[in-house]
Amino acid sequence: MGVDYPLIGIPSNGNQQNALFARALISGAKLLRLDKSTHGVDVGAKAEIVSQADDVAVIVAALQNT
Structure with missing residues (x-):
């Protein structure tokens, strides 16, 4: 009767x-x-996640020193 759409899974905790x-x-x-x-x-x-957070912290610190 309706259109069957593929189910989209729930992203993992990491995603x-x-x-x-x-x-x-x-x-x-x-x-x-x-x-x-x-x-x-x-x-x-x-x-x-830790690597990304570290990268952001370095960028923010650099921006604050300019």
Whole structure:
């Protein structure tokens, strides 16, 4: 009777965390608090989230010194 659409799966915890991190970065927020930001994600995703947070911290520090 209707059209069958393929189901879209729920993103993994790591992808959810990355999406939230990206949303926070593009929001223009002055402060980003990362509290248990890697809770429930796999080891690879955890390393990526920590690496991204470190990169952002370095960029912000550089911008503040200009």
